[in-house]
Amino acid sequence: MILCDIGNSTFHFYINEKERKFFLHEELPSLNETICFISVNDKATAKLLSRYPNAINLEHYVKFETQYVGMGIDRKVACLGLRDGVIVDAGSAITVDVMKEGTHQGGFILPGIRKLKETYAQISPKLDFDLALKQNFDKIPQNTKDAISYSILKAIVLPIQEIAHNQTVVLTGGDASLLHEYIQNSTCKNELIFENMKGIIDANSCIA
Amino acid sequence: MILCDIGNSTFHFYINEKERKFFLHEELPSLNETICFISVNDKATAKLLSRYPNAINLEHYVKFETQYVGMGIDRKVACLGLRDGVIVDAGSAITVDVMKEGTHQGGFILPGIRKLKETYAQISPKLDFDLALKQNFDKIPQNTKDAISYSILKAIVLPIQEIAHNQTVVLTGGDASLLHEYIQNSTCKNELIFENMKGIIDANSCIA
Numbered sequence: 001m002i003l004c005d006i007g008n009s010t011f012h013f014y015i016n017e018k019e020r021k022f023f024l025h026e027e028l029p030s031l032n033e034t035i036c037f038i039s040v041n042d043k044a045t046a047k048l049l050s051r052y053p054n055a056i057n058l059e060h061y062v063k064f065e066t067q068y069v070g071m072g073i074d075r076k077v078a079c080l081g082l083r084d085g086v087i088v089d090a091g092s093a094i095t096v097d098v099m100k101e102g103t104h105q106g107g108f109i110l111p112g113i114r115k116l117k118e119t120y121a122q123i124s125p126k127l128d129f130d131l132a133l134k135q136n137f138d139k140i141p142q143n144t145k146d147a148i149s150y151s152i153l154k155a156i157v158l159p160i161q162e163i164a165h166n167q168t169v170v171l172t173g174g175d176a177s178l179l180h181e182y183i184q185n186s187t188c189k190n191e192l193i194f195e196n197m198k199g200i201i202d203a204n205s206c207i208a
Numbered sequence: 209m210i211l212c213d214i215g216n217s218t219f220h221f222y223i224n225e226k227e228r229k230f231f232l233h234e235e236l237p238s239l240n241e242t243i244c245f246i247s248v249n250d251k252a253t254a255k256l257l258s259r260y261p262n263a264i265n266l267e268h269y270v271k272f273e274t275q276y277v278g279m280g281i282d283r284k285v286a287c288l289g290l291r292d293g294v295i296v297d298a299g300s301a302i303t304v305d306v307m308k309e310g311t312h313q314g315g316f317i318l319p320g321i322r323k324l325k326e327t328y329a330q331i332s333p334k335l336d337f338d339l340a341l342k343q344n345f346d347k348i349p350q351n352t353k354d355a356i357s358y359s360i361l362k363a364i365v366l367p368i369q370e371i372a373h374n375q376t377v378v379l380t381g382g383d384a385s386l387l388h389e390y391i392q393n394s395t396c397k398n399e400l401i402f403e404n405m406k407g408i409i410d411a412n413s414c415i416a
Contacts (some may be wrong), residue, residue, distance in 0.1 A: 008332045040334070069351040070334075093331050098348055106348030108355040109335065110363060111327045119319045119327045123301050124216045126248070126278075127317065140306055140314030140371065143277040147316040154370070155318060155363035162366060163348065 001201070002031055004055070005074060005193050006039035006048060009092050014194040028052075036201060038062075038193075040072040058197055061204045066104035078172060079104060080196045085168035088160055088183075089193075090175035096160055110159065113175050116152045133178060157182045209409070210239055212263070213282060213401050214247035214256060217300050222402040236260075244409060246270075246401075248280040266405055269412045274312035279305075286380060287312060288404045293376035296368055296391075297401075298383035304368055318367065321383050324360045341386060365390045 003014040011022040015031070022028060024044050028051045035055040039045040048055055064076040075095050078087045082099045089095045092115055097107035111119070113131070121128035129145040131152065141147040160169060160183055169183050172192040180188050189195070211222040219230040223239070230236060232252050236259045243263040247253040256263055272284040283303050286295050290307045297303045300323055305315035319327070321339070329336035340357040349355040368377060368391055377394040379387055384396045397403070 040332075067350050072334075093328075093335065106350050106355075108349050108359045108362070109328070109352070110359045111324065111331065115327055115331055116319065118330075119323055120301075120317075122326075123319065123323055124248075126280075127301065141316050142275050142314050144317070147314075151316045151318045151367065154316070154367040158366035158370060159359065159362040162362070 002033045002035045003194050003197050004035055004037035006041050006044045007091055038073045038077055040074055058200050061200050068106055077193055077196045086164045088171050090173040090179055110156050113152055120148050153182055210241045210243045211402050211405050212243055212245035214249050214252045215299055246281045246285055248282055266408050269408050276314055285401055285404045294372045296379050298381035298387055318364050328356050361390055
């Protein structure tokens with residue numbers, strides 16, 4: 001059984017307990033096992049299904065109740081199984097969702113770290129810096145590189161900490177370990193989406 | 209006497225107590241009075257000086273001590289005259305500077321509201337929304353449009369409020385009045401840069 005999480009910018013496979021990422025334009029590998037996937041990207045879904053016609057969309061098996069309109073399937077899968085706390089999926093966008101007594105309370109979407117860096121470069125070539133992501137938050141920045149790095153981290157960390165309000169924060173996605181250093185009461189679960197996809201498959205023995 | 213503040217995206221004139229903005233590619237008007245300017249944009253400075261060869265760069269008259277390396281002249285001018293508090297210039301970038309007992313303590317640079325909106329659209333067409341900038345911060349967002357608007361405002365407001373820590377926040381720039389609604393102890397001074405430019409001219413009677 002192979003798992004695949006299709007996002008805005010990558011096919012993210014889980015093959016034999018190992019992760020493999022492919023950008024959307026890249027050729028997909030030859031795979032002989034059953035593929036179960038979730039996707040927030042219709043065009044990429046079509047590409048996957050054209051390559052692997054028998055791939056199974058797990059979205060149809062996800063039971064997740066929420067008042068939120070337009071919640072991506074990746075966010076729903078990430079939230080499965082958490083009773084109380086905040087789930088942060090830090091990729092090209094950073095989704096933040098709040099669970100209380102097993103019920104989804106709503107959430108929000110911050111731009112990802114790399115995208116924010118690119119935004120500065122688009123504002124002015126004078127703001128095009130590599131990031132210094134080891135920031136000492138006790139000091140007010142004294143140069144442009146630190147000013148940008150500090151701002152990116154604060155713009156992400158403070159809204160998450162405010163909503164978490166001392167509750168557990170579960171971090172997943174490519175920038176999880178980076179954010180972990182700055183967010184109190186946070187734990188990293190790099191493979192959260194794949195673990196929860198396995199849970200869905202186990203609970204629906206008819207799938208494969 | 210005409211004043212001009214040249215930013216990343218506009219020539220911002222002050223003519224007969226009225227503001228007039230021109231985008232960088234636009235033709236500049238015919239002006240017969242003396243023009244005093246500041247600029248963070250070398251290419252636009254050259255364009256201004258080629259149109260008005262006698263325009264006076266006020267940067268040479270600004271006395272502003274700071275440890276910060278690479279501080280734009282617009283930020284220095286905005287900070288002039290404030291003894292204690294935080295100065296926020298909310299344009300295509302949002303600069304945030306801290307003054308204490310008349311000394312600059314450092315600062316940081318957030319992306320502007322419009323630029324952040326564009327960043328979402330670049331991440332995914334599913335995140336391309338007009339903003340709903342009247343947000344009720346007591347409610348966790350329940351749809352994508354609110355999720356994006358909430359995130360943009362929180363990403364800007366929380367870092368400013370944290371650094372201000374109950375001190376006065378002086379807001380200027382195109383999005384000053386919008387941020388004013390969300391930032392405690394804030395006042396809007398839309399013409400702060402021009403007022404401080406006038407102060408520099410008055411203090412250097414030799415200029416014009």
